[in-house]
Amino acid sequence: MHIFYGKASLMDYLKSIKTIHSTIGFVPTMGALHQGHLALMQKSLLENDTTVVSIFVNPTQFNNPEDLAKYPRTLDEDVKKLTNLNPNIILYAPTVEDIYDGKPVSESFDFDGLENQMEGKFRPGHFNGVGTIVKRLFEIIECTNAYFGEKDFQQLQIVKKMVAKNHLKVNVIGCPIYRESNDVAMSSRNERLSARERDEAAIIYKVLTAVKEQFATKSTAVISEWVQKSFGNNPHFTLEYFTIADEATLLSCTRKNKNKKYRAFIAVLVNNIRLIDTISLN
Template identity: 80%
Template sequence: MHIFYGKAALTDYLKSIKTSNFTIGFVPTMGALHQGHLSLMQQSMQENQATVVSIFVNPTQFNNPEDLAKYPRTIDEDIQKMTDLSPEIILYAPTVEDIYEGQTVSQSFDFDGLENQMEGKFRPGHFNGVGTIVKRLFEIVEPTNAYFGEKDFQQLQIVKKMVAKNDLKVNVIGCPIYREPNKLAMSSRNTLLSPKEKEEASIIYKTLIEANSKFQKNSAAAVTNWVQKSFENNPDFKLEYFQIADEATLLPCLRKNKNKNYRAFIAVFVNNIRLIDTISLN
């Protein structure tokens, strides 16, 4: 397996293997890899001549220092999982210095309002950090295609907007959410849950499924009120937000329009572990 800890060595290697019509798939991650990440890599390998995976816990997208400190870091296990999947995967595992060159600050972006909803409301500066690191990684790797899971659907829309506004030559591909057997969306943070908490967290997906059913006959406001009351009756979980939004603009649904696609978004704390999920409502 090819492993690079510095961008200069990585770019030199990629230049050496590129030929005409050569495509590079890219899967950016923060490590603590799970089957969801591996499914993105599998799709990339099927669709490209080379696949690059980055592992970098990006400090500028954490507004909470405690969240950054406790984010799981399992580089040895991650390398083993990728090697088992394919020894042809190219890993880029940079240091903060290699990425930020002594200036660990976010660039400011205008995502046409996409950044002001949901995650943006509760995590100030988060999407400037996301935009900064993804743009930097795209400039280093120069991928043909980049793969992102739809669990972070707001992030996916923001990355697409950033690519369009900066005229970057990369195709951003959203991939289906990979779920645990109990339908909890796979996340690196799931490793921080106890077995009991992990099992009980299935309530998040069950709530989304029920919300979808109710939304077919009720208003977004009525469904939101039902979700909020459901979590008030469950003290083991703290609902941070639930929102039904237009998939394109991410603006809250105030009145249903049959010409729009809607999606439900949720963020829940389980013993101070923050979990998010989303499903299409169409």
Template identity: 80%
Template sequence: MPIFYGKASLMEHLKSIKTAQSTIGFVPTMGALHQGHLALMQKSLSENNTTVVSIFVNPTQFNNAEDLAKYPRTLEADVKKLDNLDPKIVLYAPSVDDIYEGNVESQSFNFDGLENQMEGKFRPGHFDGVGTIVKRLFEIVEPTNAYFGEKDFQQLQIVKKMVSKNGLKVNIIGCPIHRESNHLAMSSRNERLSANERDEAAIIFQILSTVKEKFPKESTAKISEWVQKNLEKNPNFALEYFTIADEATLLSCSRKDKNKKYRAFIAVLINNIRLIDTISLN
């Protein structure tokens, strides 16, 4: 499997295999690969001539230094998973310096307010960091199609907005959430959970599923109160936020509009390990 640690050699390789008709699929990751990541790659492999995967733990999207330090880094195991999936995958595993060239700072973005909701409220500067790294990776790889999981639905919407506002020629493709056997959304952070915590975390999807059942019949305020009370029953969980929001604007819904699509979004802390999930309500 071709592995590149520097952008110059990667760009040279991609230029050498590119034709007028060929397409490049791109899956950006922070490593600690799981089945959800691999599903994105399988979709890219089925739809493109070349698939590029990046593994880079991006420091500018972490507002918590402890979270950055503890984020799982498993490059050797990740390489094996990629090689088993398809040895023709092109891996880009850069250093911080290769990406940021000595200036580890975020570019400032305006995402038309998408960045001010949910994750943006609780992780200051997070989406400037996301926008910075995704834009730089797109400029390096120059993909035809890029694949993102819907677990990070707010991130997906923000990447689409960034591409639109910057006139980038890449199609952004959202892909379904992959879940563990207990329906916990697959995440690299799950590796930090104990077996017991992983079992207990099944309640997150159970709550979202009940929210979907309640949504046609109850007010959003009443549903939010129910979510809060249910999580308070378990002392191991701390609810950071729960909201029902318009999929397009990500603004919280106070009064339902039958012409809009809505999602429930949740962020929960288990022993300071942060887990997010979402479910479509329409």
């Protein structure tokens, strides 16, 4: 398995194997790999000649220093998982110095307002950090296709916007959410949950599926009030936000339009561990 810790050697290697017709698939991750990540990689392996995976805990997208410090880092285990999946995967595991050249600061982006909704309201500067790292990785790898999970649907839309505005030649592909046996959306942060917390977190998707059932007949205000009560009765969970939004603009829906696609978004704190999820409503 090819592992690169510096961008110069990675770029040289990719240039040596690239042809005019070959394709490179790319899966950016922050490590602590789970089956959801591996599913993205499997799709890339099927659709491209070469697959590159990055593992990099990006400091500029964390507005909470404690969250950054506690984010799981399991590079040795991750390498084993990648090797078992396919030893031909190319791994890029850079240092902060290699990515940021000694200046770990974010660029400023205009995502046409997508960055001001949901996650953006609760994590100031987060999407500037996301835009910065994804843009740099795309420029280093020069990938044909890049794969992102729909659990981070707002991030997916923002990456697509960044690609369009910067005229980058990469296809951004959203992939279905991969869930645990109790339907909790797979996330590296799940590793920080206790067994009890992980089990009880099943309420998040149960609430979302109930929201989908209610969406056809009830107003968004009524649904939102019901969601608030659902978590208000549970002392182990703190509802950070719930919203029903237009998939394209991410603006909250106050009045339904049959010609628009809507999605429910939720963020919940479990023992100060932040879990997000989403579901398409129509």
